[in-house]
Amino acid sequence: MSKKNVLILCTGNSCRSIMAEALLNAKLGDCLIAQSSGVKASGAVNPNAKALLESYGYWRDEYHSKVIETVLDTAFDLIVTVCDHAKESCPMFPKAVKTIHVGFDDPSGKAKEEYEKTLLLIEKELLSVVKKELCN
Incomplete structure (x- = not known):
């Protein structure tokens, strides 16, 4: 079975989308x-997101903040937007791909505990949705 490709799309690609990835x-x-x-x-x-991911053993050196243009040639099976609709406008992916939204507050600039809360929320709310979409 070949692996499915999922893109986690956000505005800044520095925190929530990196943690979800x-x-x-x-x-x-x-x-x-x-x-x-x-x-x-x-x-x-x-840096707080990176430190948290390292503490959980999830960090890989290949993770970095990148613009959407760098992934346009990838054939994605699913796009997930993780921005907070109430506080920011979610980006659109310019190709016809199934897109779902699972939003999270941005912990940037908040206490370190907020980063862990966000990571645990991503695990609780996003993991099962993506698993159902791509891994069954």
């Missing part, structure tokens, strides 16, 4: 390959 690869890596990008990528991974 790392979590999905760690937990569902037997059935999918997760990537992330942003429409206005910050160019850097949030």
Whole structure:
């Protein structure tokens, strides 16, 4: 069985989408390959997000903040937007691909505990949705 491709799409690609990418690869890596990008990528991974992912053993040196143009040639099976609709506009992927939204508040600039809360929410709310879509 070939692995499915999922893109986690956000605005800045520095925190939530990176955490989701790392979590999905760690937990569902037997059935999918997760990537992330942003429409206005910050160019850097949030250091608190990176430290948290390292503490869980999810971090890979290949994870970095990247603009959407760098992944346009990949044939994705699913796009997941993780931005918070109430506070920001979610980006659109320019190709016809099934897209779902599972939004999370941005922990950037908040206490370190908020990063862990966000990671645990991503695990609780996103993992099962993506697993159902791509791994059954």
